[in-house]
Structure formats: structure tokens, C-alpha cells
Amino acid sequence: MEFLSDKPLYITDTILRDAHQSQAATRMRLEEMLPACEALDAIGYWSLECWGGATFDACMRFLNEDPWERLRQLRKALPHTKLQMLFRGQNILGYKHYADDVVDAFCRKSIENGIDIIRIFDALNDIRNLEQAIQSTKKYGGMVEAAMSYTISPIHDEDYFVKLAKELEQRGADVICIKDMANLLLPMEAYSLVKRLKETVSVPIHLHTHNTTGTGDMVLLMAAMAGVDIVDTALSPLANGTSQPTTESLVATLQGTVRDTGLDLNKMSAPAAHFRKVAQRLKSDGALDPVVLNVGANPVLYQVPGGMLSNLISQLKQAGKEDKYYDVLAEIPRVRKDFGYPPLVTPSSQIVGTQAVMNIISGERYKTFTKESKAMLRGEYGKLPGEVNEAVRAKAGIAPEEVVTCRPADLLEPEIPKYREEFRDIAKSDEDVLSLALFPQVAPKFLAWRDGPHDPPDPPMPADSSAVRELYV
Numbered sequence: 001m002e003f004l005s006d007k008p009l010y011i012t013d014t015i016l017r018d019a020h021q022s023q024a025a026t027r028m029r030l031e032e033m034l035p036a037c038e039a040l041d042a043i044g045y046w047s048l049e050c051w052g053g054a055t056f057d058a059c060m061r062f063l064n065e066d067p068w069e070r071l072r073q074l075r076k077a078l079p080h081t082k083l084q085m086l087f088r089g090q091n092i093l094g095y096k097h098y099a100d101d102v103v104d105a106f107c108r109k110s111i112e113n114g115i116d117i118i119r120i121f122d123a124l125n126d127i128r129n130l131e132q133a134i135q136s137t138k139k140y141g142g143m144v145e146a147a148m149s150y151t152i153s154p155i156h157d158e159d160y161f162v163k164l165a166k167e168l169e170q171r172g173a174d175v176i177c178i179k180d181m182a183n184l185l186l187p188m189e190a191y192s193l194v195k196r197l198k199e200t201v202s203v204p205i206h207l208h209t210h211n212t213t214g215t216g217d218m219v220l221l222m223a224a225m226a227g228v229d230i231v232d233t234a235l236s237p238l239a240n241g242t243s244q245p246t247t248e249s250l251v252a253t254l255q256g257t258v259r260d261t262g263l264d265l266n267k268m269s270a271p272a273a274h275f276r277k278v279a280q281r282l283k284s285d286g287a288l289d290p291v292v293l294n295v296g297a298n299p300v301l302y303q304v305p306g307g308m309l310s311n312l313i314s315q316l317k318q319a320g321k322e323d324k325y326y327d328v329l330a331e332i333p334r335v336r337k338d339f340g341y342p343p344l345v346t347p348s349s350q351i352v353g354t355q356a357v358m359n360i361i362s363g364e365r366y367k368t369f370t371k372e373s374k375a376m377l378r379g380e381y382g383k384l385p386g387e388v389n390e391a392v393r394a395k396a397g398i399a400p401e402e403v404v405t406c407r408p409a410d411l412l413e414p415e416i417p418k419y420r421e422e423f424r425d426i427a428k429s430d431e432d433v434l435s436l437a438l439f440p441q442v443a444p445k446f447l448a449w450r451d452g453p454h455d456p457p458d459p460p461m462p463a464d465s466s467a468v469r470e471l472y473v
Contacts, residue, residue: 004195005227006258010046011251012084012206012232014244015275016074017049019234022210022243024279024288026058030070032278036271037077043267045081046230047117050074051110052085056093057439060446068113068431075114082116084145088346089122089129090382090409094438095347095372097380099412100132102419106434107136113431119208121147121179123348126382127167128407134172145206146173150180151343152303153336155386158189162196169201175230176201180209180219181345182305187218194226204229209244212305214295216245217253224250224259235268237275241293242305248272302329303336308349315357324360331356331365338392339376340384351376369396379404426451 020028033050040048051071059067075083090097092106110118118137122129130146137144146168148161165176178185178193185193190207197205207223209216209232220231232244239246251263282288298304304312312329316322332344335356342348351372359365375381377393383405390400404411419437420427426447427433435443 001191001225003225003227003258004198005229007229008262009224009228009250009254009259010230011247011261011263012047012049012230013040013043013045013235013247014049014232015040015235015238015247015271017051017053017055017086018232019238019243020278020282021054021058023238023241023292024282026054027062027282027285027287028278029063030065030073032281034073034077036274037074039267039271039274041078041080043271044263047082047084048078049084049086049119049232050078051083051115052087052093052119056435057442060435060439061442064446064449066446066450067435068109068429071110071113071115082143083114084117084119085110085115087118087120087133089120089133091123091129091347092438095350097129097408097412098437099415100409101414101416102434102437103132103409104136104139105416105430106438107133107142108140109431109434111137111140111142115142117143117145117175119145119147119177119179121149121177121345122382123149123345124342124382124385125149125164127164127171129382129409130168131171131407132409138172143174144172145175145177146171147177147179147208149343149345150178150185151182151341152184153341153386155341156343158193158196161193162200165197165201169203173203175204175206177206177208179345180207181343182299182303182308183210183212183216183219184299184303185209185219186215186300187222190219191222191226194223194228198227206230206232208232210242210305211240211245212242212295212299213297216240217249220245220250221253224254235272235275237272237279241295243292298329302332303344304329304332304353305344305349308344308353312353312357315354316361319357319361321361327360328353328356331360335359337386338389339373340388341386342376342384347372348376348381366392366395374398378402380408382408 016033020026056067059065059070092098092103120130120133134144148164168176194205205228207228209219233247233250234244236246236248248265248268251261251265254260316324335352354370355373358368374396377396378398419433423433423436426444427436
């Protein structure tokens, strides 16, 4: 097998975002990032992923940091490297759909404060939920990296993703990302999919995976063979397991080949040494449990992202039902099928996982539904990819005529004026308004502390709290 491209492979390092989100519940502090920034900036990465995902929530909820100030300081400290964020389409960084004006304002402020590339995904791969974020990102001068949430099901085959990539290119994507949040994309399938995508679309292909099943390094190598343009990796102190494959290992593997990254391993030594100390602090504080470094077949067998497993364990512990763990794992694919095979990524992973836990704990399938489950079955999150079990939908009290068929955001009136008025007494900036809009329970406490004089916020919840341990985005 030969390389199908002779161009250097570009690297996005996730050490400042997904690496510690995946291993340590997003608990790395800005003060632990800044000392390494000069060295990171000199490496020559295609980009550094440093914002979005769960960082926004975790900054305010656990770290007493302003996420916008984090971005501004990282921008100042990394003047030569493109900064990248993860954006949940119409959900932005929250867990519900927001009106188009909120999406537009968030894209504008993200770019104004320092973001260059916005990776935009939708949990259901409903392109309608990406439209506004794509338009707004381009309007304000950002690069659109439109992501396909990778999964496996009777309808999610290679043809599905090739067709989806063509549609994303037509909608204005500058880059297309294969977002393999559960490490389900195996090496040979990665080769085949990347090869077909390179034959079908003209924009660069970026591959994001994890190493939850232990196949991540092989996935990246086979994708490199097939001509992928960019891949995500993490510096070694916070790599592997539920995180990304190791940057240094891939750089070394490709040295001297036509796909040589051109990066200097020596330049990675100092930041790696720094982040080893950070990783040790995270372990000492209990935020980084060594179990996340283990690899196993559960994600492949049950199509459950590694971090979602941590969430399920936490929920079962709270209910005193740890013995039901494997029953829940077996129930998740059944719920997913009933719900029309949504990919398991925020927020669909939480919705399907929680419903599976309730089905097992109650002793009766669909005895009760969460409001989020009902919303998903009603189409409020977008069009479900496959056919929904109508008996389950009926049991949730949803009649066929109640199912949303339009773009869900079309049902929402502009919200920015409402939020400005609601938060006029505590918001000091447009950025504050957006923080309050996305996290109305968390942001007011944080802003009260930030703008003092006030008592400090309540102590952070345990590191394994299911509230934000969303390691699988």
C-alpha cells in the first residue's frame, strides 16, 4: 500500500482543549496553559484547538475563569498559530437550540476575540442546524470547518458520509472534518473513506479521532496513507485513552516519508515537560482518573464514546445500581435504534444514555421519558437520521402531527434583545450577555464573583460530576 498524497501532513494539537476535556473533565486552568504558549507557538502546528466544547461551561462552573478572557489571553500568547474551537451548530456550546441571532452574535464575538477556525457540527448531522453558523463564520472572516459526526448504523455507511461531505462543501465549508468522537472509525475503513472523500470534494479533509479502542494511531496512519490533509493529535502527557493519539509518535512515524509533517520533535520537548507537571496536578486533584487511559472494545461493541461510559457509571453510582452497568450498555443500542440512530455526541449521547439508564433502573422500558428524550423524538433537535419507532414515540405522548419537520430554529424568535433586557443589571459586555444566555444557572454566580465584592462561588463539584463530564465531544 502506498501513500496517495505527497504533501506534508498538517497537525492540529488538542492539548489546550480536547485532550484535557477527554481525560480530566476540562479542568486545566489558563495559568497552566500560558507558560507553554511560546513554545507551542514555535512548533508550527496547522492549528491549536483551545476553546469551545465543554471549556466554556467548565471555566465558569469549576475554575472561576471568564472563558472570553481565556480566549483573549491565548490569542495574545499564540500570535503565530491559528486558534480553533468546537461549536455545536444551533446548540452553540449549550444543550438546546438558540435563535439565529444568538448563533450569529456568538460566531462574531468568537472571531473578534481570537478564533480563526470554527469546527461546526450537529449531533444528528442535520445540515440545516449548521447553516447559520456557517454563514456567520464566513461573514465575520473565520474559517468554516464543517464536521460530520461519524457513527455506524444501518444507514451510516460510507456512501452516507461521502454524500454528506459533498453537501457540506456546497454549503460553504472551507474544510471538512470527519469527527470520530467514539473511535469507531477503524483503520481500513479510514483509508477507504478518506480516499473516497479526496476523490469527491476539493476542500481539505481533517480527521478527528480518539484512542479509546486503542486503534487511533493506526487510524491516523491509514488516513495519512489515503491522503488526509490534517489530523488531530495531543501532546504525550495528555494523549491516548479517551484523548487523541500522541503527537510525537505520529510526527516520528512520518519522518522521512512523503507525508513528513515537517515538525521538529525537539521543539515539543519543553511543552511536553510542562504538561507532564499539569497532568500530575490533575491526577493529584482527582480530575484525571487513570482509568481513562485504558483501552477496550466497549466503544466498538456498543458504539458508546469513552467519556459517555464515565457519565453512565456516575449516574448508576448515584442510583446505587452499579451492578446494572452491562445491562445499560446493552440497552443503549436498542434506545438508539428506537430513536432513529442518532450519532452519540453531545447532546444526543446524554439523551440516549440517560434514557437507557432510566429504562434499566425502572425495570420497564420507556416507563418514563426525560423532557430531552421527548424533545428529540418530537424533532426539536432536528431530523433524526433513521426511522423512529412509532410505538415508542406514541408512548412518549407525541402524535405524528406534532413532529417538527421544519428547521427547528425557524420556530424561534430573535433572542438577543430579550437576553440584553433580562441581564441588563449584571452583563458588562456583549460577551457577558452570551455567557448568560448559554448558561443562565452558572454564569450569574460567576459574574457576581468576578465583578465583586462578593463571596466566592460554591466549591466545585467532584471531578466526576455528570453535570459537565461530557468527555465525548
